[in-house]
Amino acid sequence: MAVPPLTSIVIPVFNDESTISAALRSARAQTVEQIEIICVDDASTDGTAAVVERHRAEDPRVRLVTHSRNLSAFQSRRTGILAAQAERVLFLDGDDELAPDAVQKALAAADASDADLIGFGVTVIEKDGRTGGSYERRLQPAHRHLDGAEVLRGLFPVGRAAQGQLWRMMFRVRLLREAYALLDDDLVFPRVNDLPLMLLVAALASSYASIDDRLYRYHFGRGGSGHDVDSAERARFYTSAIDPITAIAPAIDELASRHPDPQLLRETYESARLSIVGYVCSQLIDRSDGAVLDAALAHLHTVASAQDIVHAAARFYPRTLSTLKFHTALNPVERHTVRNVLLVTSTLRTGGVSAVLASQAKYLRASGYRVTVVVRSAGSDPAAVPPGVEFIELTGRSLVDRLENWGRIIRDRGVDVVIDHQVLYTDSWPEFALMARAEGASTVGWMHNFVGRPIYEGNGRLSLIERCAATLDRLVVLSPLDVAYFTLRGVRNVAWLPNPPSPLLLESSEKPVQKQAPSGHIELLWWGRLEQHTKQVYELIEIGAQLRSLGADFRLTVVGPDWDDVTAAKFNARARRRGLGAQVAAVGPLRGAALRDAIDASHLFVSTSIIEGYQLTIAEAQARGLPVAMYELPWLTLVQDNEGIISVPQGDARGLARRIIDLSGDPQRYARLSRASQEAADRAISYDFAQLYEGVVAGTLPEDFTPEPSQDDARQLLGLLVFFAERARGRQRASAADAGLAARVWTSAAPAGRAALRIAPGLRPIAHRAKKWFGAR
Incomplete structure (x- = not known):
């Protein structure tokens, strides 16, 4: 009677003609002679079978089993396991090698521990021959010994990328056969076909032991690993890695009914499943060229849900989110009670x-x-x-x-x-x-x-x-024009809401102030942060110069903290250079009663901002009865139907100075504007903000806050986009480094312009002017 082998080495092969000889030589060169080498040829179309036959002729320990059709390495390993005569087995891929003492050292560890699974170290050989990279480090054994449910927990830690390479271990053959028995006989997996089997074996195993010796030589980049995704077919090949882990779900359910820790098993499976989804997503992103990436990720979304893809990428490969954010379909988080x-x-x-x-x-x-x-x-x-x-x-x-x-x-x-x-x-x-x-939370931008x-x-x-x-549940803006x-x-999940009132606005609204028109001397006030870019505080000096040239008796007090490139000292120095040191002055920040006293001592609030979202200082000023003199900001909800405001086009300092003088010299009109200001401030605080914010988080905002665009909206938007693009281009001229800015701005704005023209064709002349201003072709 023949002595059974101590170890079976199972080698699944498919079109490995150029590498199988090296793999077989490494198996035949083992220091333990009492082995069998089972090659399972998965219907190769090259000379692989002939190479194996030559080795079989030289060494009777080599056996060849052939498939009549290609069934994937998953089925080839099954064939090899069913044919194995030893109690222990090692797996060897047809493009890798074993260290000469792999069987000897693995068997010695198995005999010493009697463990079901014996882990060992791996050498990863890159395409350029280098070894010792980060992937190699991740493949080394992390645990010396595990028992019971800890085998599953240790080999597949929940929340970490799953590692299921079968060639990292020596197995008890019985466990592999039990694992295969849980699965349908006809499963075919061209990608990541080892991890599902490894997961089932880890759940079935009672013990694990490991040694540090590096017994396996893995060639990264051979076979199906490490290749670029340069076609739709290659993308589908990579994506097929998800199929095996999905297919074993029924086996996991069956095994959970008799597993000592069924909750652990289910959590481990779900973690491994998402890990594979995340791995595929990362591979598609890292290896796809620009022409294929869109199609590759679109195909991924047909295999896995958008929620799973995002969850997997975020949990296991968060760096991929920087690309995935551009390829995410609108898929709101399921609504539930918000706490x-x-x-x-x-x-x-x-x-x-x-x-x-x-x-x-x-x-x-x-x-x-x-x-x-x-x-x-x-x-x-x-x-x-x-x-x-x-x-x-x-x-x-x-x-x-x-x-x-x-x-x-x-x-x-x-x-x-x-x-x-x-x-x-x-x-x-x-x-x-x-x-x-x-993590199950929706985001409101x-x-x-x-x-x-x-x-x-x-x-x-x-x-x-x-x-x-599409990454947002809703986008909240500050005006209907936004x-x-x-x-x-084409962004439909958008609504507008006003900003909440400040303490100053609330307090002022409770105690209306009766303002009187100036009698000769005009006190003007501005407050905010001393910032030029958006608030244009230096325009206040220009308005002061125009008031002086028109013979006005005035003082303009500028209140606020230093900011970026403007300080009170710089502002005042500039005013003095214009000869306005006694009439226009920045006094630094004022708060509480000091700010209220300054407001109440003034006749008008002056605003020179070029762009704002919701200028709360307008409402604060009006709540204390101040009319507002400002450069036009037509999108602001605070200025809509607001009779307490006088305005002129942006940059018309002389025009605004004239209107300030005219208003100050008309007590009756001033009184009307003061009353209108307080009415406007009352409207600004009339919203039920608690209810509105509850509507935001619960997704129940009234339809009033999601209006459809009108032709007038389109006209205003085109004009404003032109205006801001002109300003941007002016800054661009000042810096040669920004030579392509106007074109980039046009590229960004043009789609909105085209959409506007579809509902308002009469705006085409303005659009052509805009295109000329942007310098677009």
Whole structure:
């Protein structure tokens, strides 16, 4: 009677003519002679079978089993396992090699531990012959010994990328046969066909032991690994890696009924499944050329749900979100009762975006929601955090680190809805939105300025918002005209809401102030941050110069903190150079009673901003009875039907000076504008903000806040886009480095213009002027 082999070496082969001889030589050269080498030829169309036959003629330990048709390596391994005569088995791919002492050392570890599975080290050989890379390090054994359910937990840790290479271990043959018995006989898997089997074996195994010796030599880039995705066929090949893990779901269900820890088994399977989805997504992104990527990811969405793709990418390969954000279909998170809301911004201070966020937090907190505020940068003022609101500073050096921490925050707090106040100011918000979606939270993007600001600044963030709108549950803007723009661009999940009132506005509305027209001397006031780019504070000096040239007796007080390139000292020096030092002066910031006293001592509020989203200082001034003299900002909801405002086109300092003088010399008209100002301020605070914010997080905003665009909206948008593009082009001329800015702005704005022309063809002359201004061809 023949002595059974101590180990079976199973080699699945398919068209491995150029490499199988080296693999067989490594198997035949084992220091343990009592082995069998089972080659299963999966219907090769080259000379593979002939090469195996030559080795069989030289060494009777070599056996050849052939398939009449190609069934994939998954079935070839099954054939080899069923044919194996030894109690232990090693797998060897037809393009790899074993170390000479692989069987000897693996068997010695098996005899010493009697473990079902014996793990060992691997050498990964790159295409250029290098070894020792990061992939090689990940393949080394992580545990010395595991028992019971810990085998599954240790080999497939939940939340980490699954590693299922069969050639990293020696197996007890009985377990492999049990695993195959759980599966249909006709399954064919061309990609990642080892991981499902490895997962089932890990669930069946009672023990695992490992040694550090590197017994396997894996050639990365041979076979189906490491190739570029340069065609739709190659993309489908990569995507087919998801099929095997999906196909074993019934086996997992059956095994769970008798597994010592069925919950662990199900969680492990789901983690492994998502890991494969994420792996495929990352491979398609990393290896697809530009011409194939769209089609490759579109095909991926036919194999896995958008939710699974995002979840898998975010959990296992977060770096891929920076590409995936441009290829995500609108797939809102399933609505359920909202309990936990997270508000996010850059830093939390006083005023501006921070003030809006703090007000939202207070309203939502009062409505019974648990509210968390997360900031992405250091430098917040702890005093700005509302009572009862948790505050977190996001940490992490790289974007991937920060995304992982972000996901953990959302997961640990059970966040249902995120309100992101940075969509107009950062480029990475879509990645955070995708990560939130992966953890089951929807994201509301909040824009804090008019849609023309990215055009004015010459950046691509408007295009980014449009391209990545599908990552958001809703986009909230500050005016109906903003809604019109995005609707014309095909973004449907958009609504407008006013900003909440400030404490000054609320307090002033409770105590109306009776204002009297100036008697000779005119006191003018401006407050905000001393910033030139959007608020154009130096225009205040120009208005002062025009008032003086027209013979007005006036003083213009400028209140606010230093900002960026403008300080009170610089402002005052500039005013003195114009001979206005006694009439136009910046006095620094004023708060509380000091600011109220300055407002009440004034006759008019002057605004020179070129772009704003919701200029709260207008409402604050009007609440204390001040008429407003300003450069036109026609999209602002605060100026709509507001009889307390006088305005002139942007940059018309002399025109505004004339209107200020005319109004100041007409007591009756001044009184009408003062009363109209207070009425406008009352309208600004008349909204039920608690109900509106509840509608935002619950997805139940009234239709009034999602108006359809009109022809007048289209006309206004075209004119404003032209205006801001002209300003952007003016800055572009000042810097040769920005030579392509106008063309980029046109590229961003042109689709909206075309949409506008479809509903208002009469605007074509304006559109042609715009095209000329942009320098487009």
